[in-house]
Amino acid sequence: MSQAPELPQAVPGQPPGGAPEGQASGREAGQHAQDQAADGPQRASGERVVAIVLNWNGGDETREALASLRASEGLELVPLLADNGSQDGVLEAELAHDPGLETLRLGSNLGYAGGNNRAMQRAFNELGADWVCLINSDLALPPATLSRLVQAAREWQAAGDAPVGAVGPCLLYKDRPDVVWACGGAIGSRLNVTRLLGHGRAYVAARGRTESVDYVPGTCLLVSRAAWAATGGMDEAFFCYLEDADWCLRMRQEGYSVLAVGTAVAFHGLSASTGGGYSAGRKYMTAVNSVRFLRKHGSVSGWAALLVFDLMLWPLALLRALFLGRASAAAAKLRGVLAGLAGAQVDADVAARYARRRS
Numbered sequence: 213m214s215q216a217p218e219l220p221q222a223v224p225g226q227p228p229g230g231a232p233e234g235q236a237s238g239r240e241a242g243q244h245a246q247d248q249a250a251d252g253p254q255r256a257s258g259e260r261v262v263a264i265v266l267n268w269n270g271g272d273e274t275r276e277a278l279a280s281l282r283a284s285e286g287l288e289l290v291p292l293l294a295d296n297g298s299q300d301g302v303l304e305a306e307l308a309h310d311p312g313l314e315t316l317r318l319g320s321n322l323g324y325a326g327g328n329n330r331a332m333q334r335a336f337n338e339l340g341a342d343w344v345c346l347i348n349s350d351l352a353l354p355p356a357t358l359s360r361l362v363q364a365a366r367e368w369q370a371a372g373d374a375p376v377g378a379v380g381p382c383l384l385y386k387d388r389p390d391v392v393w394a395c396g397g398a399i400g401s402r403l404n405v406t407r408l409l410g411h412g413r414a415y416v417a418a419r420g421r422t423e424s425v426d427y428v429p430g431t432c433l434l435v436s437r438a439a440w441a442a443t444g445g446m447d448e449a450f451f452c453y454l455e456d457a458d459w460c461l462r463m464r465q466e467g468y469s470v471l472a473v474g475t476a477v478a479f480h481g482l483s484a485s486t487g488g489g490y491s492a493g494r495k496y497m498t499a500v501n502s503v504r505f506l507r508k509h510g511s512v513s514g515w516a517a518l519l520v521f522d523l524m525l526w527p528l529a530l531l532r533a534l535f536l537g538r539a540s541a542a543a544a545k546l547r548g549v550l551a552g553l554a555g556a557q558v559d560a561d562v563a564a565r566y567a568r569r570r571s
Contacts, residue, residue: 228382228395228410228423228474259342260288261358261434262314262335266327267303268296269567270349273481275302280352286359290314290339294331296321314339321560323451324430332445336437344440348431350386350481357381360476361434364422368471377439377468378460380428381476384415391415393480396425396472399457405502405514406457409472420474427460427470432478442466447508451558453494454501461509492544493566497558499548504557522549 263281267274274293281291293313295303297320306313316331328346335341343365345358365376382395392415394408409425430446433456443462446455460470499522506514526546533542 228421228472258288259362260290260340261343261345261362262290262292262339262341263345263347263358264292264294264328264331264335265347265349266294266296266324266331267298267300267349268321268327268563269298269300271300271302274300274349275306277347277349277351277353278306280354281347283355284353284358285355287362289358290335290341292316292331292335292339294318294327294334296323296327321563323448323455323558323560323563325446325450325452325455326448328430329445329448332435332440336440342437343434344437345432345434346430348480351432352386352479352481353432354477354479357432357476357478358434361473364471364473364476365434365436368422368469374467374469375436375438377436377442377463377466377470378428379434379471379473380432381473381478382410382415382420383429383431383480384477386479386481389415389479393482394429394431395474396423396470397427397429397457399426399461405454405505415477417475417477420476422471422473422475424469425472426464427457428472430456430459431480436468439463439466439468442468449557450501450504451497451560452563453498453558454505458505458508490538490541491566492540493563495541496544496548496551496566497562499545500552500556500558500562503549503552518549522546 263284265274265277265281270277278291278293281289291313292315293303293306294316296318303315303317307315314334316334318327318330321327322330332344335344343362345361347353361379361381365379368376380396383393385391385393392410392413395410397409398407399405400407406427408429443459443466446459448455450458464470502518502522506518522545526542529545530539530542533539
């Protein structure tokens with residue numbers, strides 16, 4: 213429910229890789245995604261990419277994400293496993309499997325923003341990264357994805373467009389690989405702060421193209437050294453949720469392009485660490501950070517949308533949620549808005565509280 217009036221919406225009418233419902237059958241779209249995953253990558257130059265997997269009790273999913281990352285082709289890649297004070301033994305198990313793996317033990321849960329910031333400092337300052345890619349612990353990457361992201365950024369800049377700050381693929385569901393979770397995202401006052409582009413549509417690789425968007429989800433976000441230096445990384449006050457939208461907005465304010473690449477895909481299982489989907493924890497933390505986003509970037513129309521849609525019309529949202537069996541999530545969203553207005557902040561205690569409720 214916020215907008216940046218000084219920055220025009222950079223959202224295409226048709227998101228990259230996303231076709232309107234009914235344009236391609238599930239079988240056709242799924243085959244396109246499989247073809248994309250199987251296609252050989254175009255070799256990138258000697259630029260070094262450090263891919264960060266941030267773990268917080270992700271367990272087997274984190275190990276699967278690392279395994280898919282190791283299979284990447286077409287670029288100089290250094291995987292880095294950063295651990296946010298987990299108790300799942302993943303870091304120890306991965307070191308036993310691969311003693312040469314770059315690791316960063318953080319000791320406590322610093323959030324998606326704080327944990328990745330520490331890992332990016334290590335990647336750029338110590339590991340010589342030209343690019344860093346943030347990888348969710350529940351993500352699976354086809355071998356060609358990262359090289360395609362780097363290549364798309366290089367081609368964009370060669371065409372004389374603005375320097376590239378961040379690049380992301382089309383994110384598809386792991387269990388529904390023919391369906392788009394997001395091909396980039398939009399920011400605006402009538403979009404509940406952010407909206408996932410192409411969400412729920414059939415994926416059609418043949419329609420894939422590179423487009424400028426408002427932000428790319430931190431689920432899989434490739435960032436350039438220059439954009440990282442210009443922005444100082446993620447705002448750790450967000451902890452998790454909307455930190456990616458805020459960061460990309462600040463990149464755009466610094467003159468960098470943010471791109472979604474329709475011909476590159478990754479498969480998203482939704483976050484194991486926060487429950488994914490329409491969970492109470494996700495809704496509460498997103499609502500708290502929606503208010504924070506408004507305080508930082510908001511406009512009159514953004515605050516008006518918060519008042520109307522999240523407060524005045526909340527009873528209607530609750531009725532719909534009751535019908536769908538999601539009453540607890542709807543209630544959590546209202547609590548989050550009120551808590552955000554009262555100055556609350558998402559932190560490790562909040563994340564742990566909702567994690568305990570799922571266990």
